[in-house]
Amino acid sequence: MIVKTAPSRSHNHVFIPYPEHHYRWSRRSGRHPYRRQLLKQGKHKVSALTRPDSTSTFPEGLHAVFTADYNKQHELVAAMKGQDVLIITMNAMQPVETSLKLIGAAAATGVRYIVPNELVSKREQVQLGKDLMLAEGQIKVCEHIMSKHLKQIGVGCDFWYEHSLAGTETRFGFDFAKRTVTFYDEGDTKITTSTWTQTGRALAHVLALPLTSEAGLSIAQLENSQVLITSHYVSQRKMLDSILRVTGYQESQWTISHDGAKARSGRGMSMMQQGNFHGFEIAMYSRAFFPDDSINHEAKVMNAALDLPKEDLDASTRTAISMAGQS
Numbered sequence: 085m086i087v088k089t090a091p092s093r094s095h096n097h098v099f100i101p102y103p104e105h106h107y108r109w110s111r112r113s114g115r116h117p118y119r120r121q122l123l124k125q126g127k128h129k130v131s132a133l134t135r136p137d138s139t140s141t142f143p144e145g146l147h148a149v150f151t152a153d154y155n156k157q158h159e160l161v162a163a164m165k166g167q168d169v170l171i172i173t174m175n176a177m178q179p180v181e182t183s184l185k186l187i188g189a190a191a192a193t194g195v196r197y198i199v200p201n202e203l204v205s206k207r208e209q210v211q212l213g214k215d216l217m218l219a220e221g222q223i224k225v226c227e228h229i230m231s232k233h234l235k236q237i238g239v240g241c242d243f244w245y246e247h248s249l250a251g252t253e254t255r256f257g258f259d260f261a262k263r264t265v266t267f268y269d270e271g272d273t274k275i276t277t278s279t280w281t282q283t284g285r286a287l288a289h290v291l292a293l294p295l296t297s298e299a300g301l302s303i304a305q306l307e308n309s310q311v312l313i314t315s316h317y318v319s320q321r322k323m324l325d326s327i328l329r330v331t332g333y334q335e336s337q338w339t340i341s342h343d344g345a346k347a348r349s350g351r352g353m354s355m356m357q358q359g360n361f362h363g364f365e366i367a368m369y370s371r372a373f374f375p376d377d378s379i380n381h382e383a384k385v386m387n388a389a390l391d392l393p394k395e396d397l398d399a400s401t402r403t404a405i406s407m408a409g410q411s
């Protein structure tokens with residue numbers, strides 16, 4: 085994604101290699117929160133990058149949509165010329181090398197900042213990042229960005245609350261259609277989660293900061309760091325309580341079962357080793373809920389510095405239920 089706004093700003097183009105985000109599991113489509121919130125904020129010119137054979141569709145309000153074959157560097161370079169920021173939001177399962185191609189083209193065209201595909205904090209909870217099988221690729225991408233003398237700004241949003249709650253039982257354990265939930269252990273382990281809106285808002289606020297400032301927060305202070313944010317630091321038990329409040333169901337109308345997070349994560353890993361890709365999600369989500377090392381960045385989040393609003397858990401739950409096609 086590329087952003088460009090007022091001529092007085094030097095960091096004003098943003099480029100997102102990312103189209104409409106179709107949530108196949110929810111039968112509804114949404115837009116990636118970065119693009120939606122940047123467009124809503126209206127301070128940048130936002131463009132998208134897509135591949136020639138893509139079936140992606142794009143929302144109103146984009147400055148441009150560029151098409152490039154990722155194997156043809158000159159096409160990527162042509163798309164990125166004049167852009168200031170490259171935001172990578174491509175499919176998370178793509179090999180790191182695909183991101184490296186984008187970064188190589190960005191470096192050749194004077195793009196100043198890269199926002200890489202990031203989920204978890206690779207610095208605060210190093211072992212957890214490794215266990216989630218995401219940190220290694222993230223670190224490789226960051227090293228490549230530095231080697232090209234570009235600056236990177238990461239946004240660590242952790243699991244998206246609505247996406248994970250509305251997803252299948254292999255995410256936060258909930259199946260809305262069957263009204264069942266599998267609690268990891270007792271269901272009382274809290275994890276840091278972010279909503280789509282908060283994730284997008286955080287990046288939009290970061291990119292609207294002055295490049296440098298002696299008076300307050302600036303982009304320069306965030307260079308080569310990861311901006312951690314939060315929406316809800318919450319356990320599955322509290323998620324279920326919220327669902328009951330929002331839907332009016334009684335707990336007796338839901339079936340609760342339990343599975344040890346550690347044992348389940350091990351099973352997920354074994355499934356992956358046997359070539360069953362579903363194991364990835366099982367291993368990843370259950371790892372996040374290990375009682376002695378769950379995802380928790382609450383002490384380091386930058387919500388206040390970025391002036392991010394406090395969100396209502398039940399409102400986020402309502403969105404998840406709607407995404408799951410249950411409202």
Ligand SMILES: NC(=O)c1ccc[n+]([C@@H]2O[C@H](COP(=O)([O-])OP(=O)(O)OC[C@H]3O[C@@H](n4cnc5c(N)ncnc54)[C@H](OP(=O)(O)O)[C@@H]3O)[C@@H](O)[C@H]2O)c1
Nearest residue numbers: 103134135138140173174175176177178182201242243244
């Ligand atoms: N925090 C969370 O809980 C969470 C959860 C899910 C996703 N995410 C984030 O959301 C973003 C999208 O993730 P996703 O996995 O859901 O993506 P996705 O919607 O499956 O794919 C996004 C886009 O990536 C591009 N793409 C797909 N395959 C590609 C390839 N081989 N080479 C180059 N581009 C390719 C496509 O764009 P074109 O077809 O237009 O080229 C595609 O529409 C990522 O930033 C991910 O980290 C976060």
